[in-house]
Amino acid sequence: MKVSDKIFATTYNNLSEYFNSTDFSKALLLGFALTVPIIFGVKLDVLQIGITITVGAMLASPSDVSGSIRHKITGILLATLLAMIVSLIGGYLHLSLWLLIPILGILIFCISYIAIYGFRASLISFSGLLALVLSFSSVSDELQPYERMLLIGIGGLWYASLSLLRHFIFPKAPTEYYLSKTLKLTADYLTTRGELVAENKDRTELLKKLLNTQTELTSTHETLRDILISSRTGSGKSEYEGKRMLIFVQLVDMLELAMANPVNYSKTDELFAEEPGQLKDFQNLLFAMSDRLNVIAAHLSSPKKLLKTTKIEEYQQRIKADIEAYTIKNAGSFNENSVMLNNLLKYQNEQIKKIEKIEWLLKNPAQREISLLKKEDSRRFLTKQKYDLDVLVENFNMRSPIFKHSLRLAVMTIIGYSIGMLFAVQNSYWILLTLIVIMRPTFGLTKTRSKERTIGTLIGGALAVGIVLLTKNTTVYGVLAIISLIIAFSMVQRNYKAAATFITLSVVFIYALLRPDIFNVIQYRVTDTLIGAGLATLGNLLLWPAWEIQSMQKTLLETVKANRIYLEEIVGFYNKKGTVPTEYKVARKKAFLEMSDLSVAFQRMTQEPKSKQKHLDKLYEIAMLNHTFLSSLASLSTYILNNPTTPASENFNMVSGKIVKNLLDAETILEESISSEREKNDLDTEDIFEATFGNKIVFSEQEIQKEDDFHLKIEEAHLVREQLRWLLAMSRKMQKIVREIEF
Structure with a gap:
């Protein structure tokens, strides 16, 4: 192209x-x-x-x-x-x-x-x-x-x-829009995953892009979840909403499956350096799945126009042939790369099944062929907001960002109004208007909004001057005012700079209809915006500033806690087997949401003054560590949920228990702000792991002779063992980093 x-x-x-x-x-x-x-x-x-x-x-x-x-x-x-x-x-x-x-x-x-x-x-x-x-x-x-x-x-x-x-x-418009958006974001996520599989010396930008997509995807999941579950709860059992809910469930599972791809890229780099053809086939399969999701998104409301494709199947067969060739080539000895390739293909096959399920659900199958989620179970996925008076009382102190923001806004409003009265500004309320629109609880967002509002106002003012000089037609002003207003409101959440430009144009044209001194209006509009933007920035900088480092401790605590509860649910299911409990899915949702919040908090911190970006490197490291930890949990849970597994061994429970303890210790450090002199663990990661699992996988002669069973056992042992080793190392590292950070 x-x-x-x-x-x-x-x-x-x-x-x-x-x-x-x-x-x-x-x-x-x-x-x-x-x-x-x-x-x-x-x-x-x-x-x-x-x-x-x-x-x-x-x-x-x-x-x-x-x-x-x-x-x-x-x-x-x-x-x-x-x-x-x-x-x-x-x-x-x-x-x-x-x-x-x-x-x-x-x-x-x-x-x-x-x-x-x-x-x-x-x-x-x-x-x-x-x-x-x-x-x-x-x-x-x-x-x-x-x-x-x-x-x-x-x-x-x-x-x-x-x-x-x-x-x-x-009635279906919001559901269709957000479902389509979720499909497209999932497609973007798979595409970025495909790009990450390639050998890259520096994956930083791709990982950042992946994290941003995941954050947006998690936010969209939350919106769609609210629309679908609340609609079913309020209007009874709707077949349409029920089927859309099942499609949404497939997409949530796809995010977990996508995160479950191996996160240790050094091993895949070594393998694909020897077998570049296999790398290309795996990438093409991911890109083909991404393309299919985009096609489904485009035909969500008209699934009959969704044409069949064999592209995904072709790449599946190629990868299968690649793996068979590689296995024959390395026959006679246990090869971890062969197991890794089989696991990779298994994950992709599971993703393909999810896509096929989505297409099947879109073809409007009979009600008896599908099993809709129970309302009482689905309600548990909604994030509930407390509306008690206790919330007001609990936050009425200088530790609350909203309390400080309210106080700061009140003081700056008084100052802004006083400046307007003192200098006899024509429309002093415009200063107040700018303040309430721009000022946000955090410095980074306020600074960004101030900058975008100022630039947008200047551009809008310049465009308005040009249009006024070209025409004096009030009908043109009226039409442009309405068009500008519509565009402005539609852009507020997407592009605030563009929104500010069109808001300025609409205000100027409305005043042009009412008053003849339009150039004075433009002049005062720009002046008042500059005063308001300046006051908003100064207020967040000087009056009880809420720097991100102050709330980062709580954000990190919630993320670590959510990952720990998710891990406990995985361990519980591995021990009990049976039906996947609702608690597991709720824990997974919570872990994804908290990871998203941590990512957004870190992004806000990067927008603050350099002097306030304390421990930025360590916070970036622990943010990425939590993301990697969540990916590893997804990898472990995906395998356990989608494959017949052996009973959980005592070693598994010992090591997983140690990981949970490490996370609990990290939570304690974050909760109590314990100094770096805190007593260290008695054993380091490798000693603990090898004391339970040993340094290699060992099977008896009888187990090796049972070929089919042996293949499944070795696959399970390899994946579970590697993920536990990885999780244990990361949990230990989390402790170390949070101990070093002074909040």
Whole structure:
């Protein structure tokens, strides 16, 4: 494929994904919700009423994020209620400056502190902050505060009804979009795995890309899990939702299987250096599976158009022939490479079965042919948020990042408003608006948002000047304002710089319709944004800064703990056999989520000032160590779950027990901040391992004579032994690193 064709294909796929996304459909809905009241206001000569209803719809919209419809509507209604209360209070804040400023600070703190209840609560909090800031504008000065409150409520209900209507017209849209996204991300993950198999002197960038894809995939899993499980719980037993849930289960298993590929690349490098043809075949098989997942994603809603392919089967046969040739070549002696190749092929065969199962489920098999998950089991996979008053009390201290953020935002809002009043800025509430949009609990995210907001505003201002100089047509301004607003809202989560550009364009064009001094509007818009962005950055730098190192200890503790519980579930299943318990799957989900959180936390730390990036090398090492540990757990559990295994030996339980103890010791160090002088273990890793398993696999003559049984036993012994050795070494290393880090 030519470079130009690749660029065209990538651009087409990105645009297609954008226009099919829930972000774009929500932006269209919001554009409609904001435009209709204003049009009616103009037609009926009640523009102030139309504008206020529009403001109500806008304040309700932030809570309309991906998730179950019940959670969405609840969030929208709570955001509307908060906006109404805050707007009523804001309407009576025409007090003396000395009285207004402390009341403003207290209100900002209280509203911001609601974010302690999680992501959706933070969006409801944002609606409240936005309502308070907009109460300082002159948007609806002609209305009484109680009238304004009621109209904002009508706007919120208007938006909620539209959101419900969209759900009833397109009930499957969120499920299809996120399922398609999960398929594509899984395909990307397999592709990166294929690239990692190749001999590379430095795999750092590929491993970073793999970790980023895994983080995004885990986040998408959580969203899709919420949509599917909440939908089934709320609407009864839906065959469609049930089958989509089973497809999702296959994709979760595929992530675990993909992680289960051998993580010790030095051995595969040695083997594939001798047999480069085998490397190419293994890579091509991974790429063929990736391509198939992308094709399935493209035809998710129209599976009848999904054409059969023999590409995967062809590469399967080639690898099988490669392994047979290699085994014949090295006949007469036990060869670990042969076992490793067979294990590699086994994993890929399991992945292929998952893909085939997905295709079979898409062909709409009869209900009796499939076994749907029980509702009571599926509910256990949802991440529950506590809404007790105790949460507010527990976090009301300087150790809580949200408490510090609320306090910081309140102080900077007071300073920003004071600067606006002192220098008689035309729209001083724009400074406050910039502050509440940009300021985040962590310095890295605030700095990034400040930079992107500033650049976006400057670009938007420059584009607006060019358009205004080219035309004075108010119809053009109106059309561009609506288009810019839709694009801006659809880009907020994807590309904040682009969103800031289009928000600036929409604001400028809206003011161009209302006022003649458009160049002054652009000037003040840019000035206020620069002041707000500067204050946001300074606030996070100087006022009770929440550096990532302060919360990294807890993040690491949760990751190690989740890996330990996952390991305990694997050991428990290996001993008991039988049906895979729900506890195992819940533990696996938790381990993936915590690993994702650790990865994101480390990325945030890299955005902080160099002086605050304490122990960055060690934290990177332990983040990668936890990822590798999770991959090794996935490898062990995948083999145990998908193969008939012998009873767990005493040696297995002794070594796995030691690994668990090492992880518990690491948790203790993280919990108690024990110094590096802590007493060390009595035996090092290799001594412990060899004292139980020995330094090589040994079988009796009777076992060797039973050929079929012997082959399975040696395969099991090799994989279990190697993974335990690897896990033990990593658990010991975790102890060492966390002991050296001063949090």
